[in-house]
Amino acid sequence: EAQVTQNPRYLITVTGKKLTVTCSQNMNHEYMSWYRQDPGLGLRQIYYSMNVEVTDKGDVPEGYKVSRKEKRNFPLILESPSPNQTSLYFCASSLFSGTGGFNSPLHFGNGTRLTVT
Amino acid sequence: AQSVTQLDSQVPVFEEAPVELRCNYSSSVSVYLFWYVQYPNQGLQLLLKYLSGSTLVESINGFEAEFNKSQTSFHLRKPSVHISDTAEYFCAVSDLDQTGANNLFFGTGTRLTVIP
Numbered sequence: 001e002a003q004v005t006q007n008p009r010y011l012i013t014v015t016g017k018k019l020t021v022t023c024s025q026n027m028n029h030e031y032m033s034w035y036r037q038d039p040g041l042g043l044r045q046i047y048y049s050m051n052v053e054v055t056d057k058g059d060v061p062e063g064y065k066v067s068r069k070e071k072r073n074f075p076l077i078l079e080s081p082s083p084n085q086t087s088l089y090f091c092a093s094s095l096f097s098g099t100g101g102f103n104s105p106l107h108f109g110n111g112t113r114l115t116v117t
Numbered sequence: 118a119q120s121v122t123q124l125d126s127q128v129p130v131f132e133e134a135p136v137e138l139r140c141n142y143s144s145s146v147s148v149y150l151f152w153y154v155q156y157p158n159q160g161l162q163l164l165l166k167y168l169s170g171s172t173l174v175e176s177i178n179g180f181e182a183e184f185n186k187s188q189t190s191f192h193l194r195k196p197s198v199h200i201s202d203t204a205e206y207f208c209a210v211s212d213l214d215q216t217g218a219n220n221l222f223f224g225t226g227t228r229l230t231v232i233p
Contacts, residue, residue: 042225101149102211102221108160
């Protein structure tokens with residue numbers, strides 16, 4: 001089954017304790033992206049990747065890191081989490097090639113709800 | 118940059134009544150248009166899309182949306198809603214005049230609640 005898998009689904013941590021949220025897709029997509037969803041703000045893009053070793057900042061990259069060492073995996077790293085990073089996070093992938101308009105649908109994971117105290 | 122406006126953050130509607138969820142975007146350049154749906158405790162999934170051709174597009178579960186270039190809108194409609202349509206709906210726009218891979222913009226979402 002084609003899917004994007006995120007882990008964990010729920011995570012509670014304390015300020016400053018490094019954490020990683022994993023994301024894996026089995027559709028051989030080149031494009032992957034991380035979003036955070038907050039009430040009233042909708043989806044905001046954190047980072048995206050067009051291919052292995054190619055990553056770029058989205059709209060709200062501060063406090064986050066990503067890596068793309070393999071095509072299928074795109075982990076999100078919070079080196080020193082803070083309470084303002086409490087949010088619902090989504091990983092997504094797409095066949096989007098990077099040229100022209102974004103004409104391929106995004107496939108989303110089921111989300112990771114992060115609470116930083 | 119493109120901006121996408123979903124004016125209604127919440128829309129309550131009775132079961133079997135019609136509904137319209139509004140989406141407007143900021144400019145009349147060439148665009149691709151999408152509606153995504155997010156059911157409780159799930160990720161977003163594509164509901165329907167407009168890339169070219171007929172301005173009226175339909176989903177398999179009875180929703181439809183019409184691309185109106187002059188009004189820069191892509192409103193989502195359903196003539197008769199079911200309880201199972203309760204979800205959050207996101208409009209998204211890809212601006213073909215903006216180069217690069219960061220040219221997909223989401224609205225802030227509309228929470229549709231269907232009341233029995």
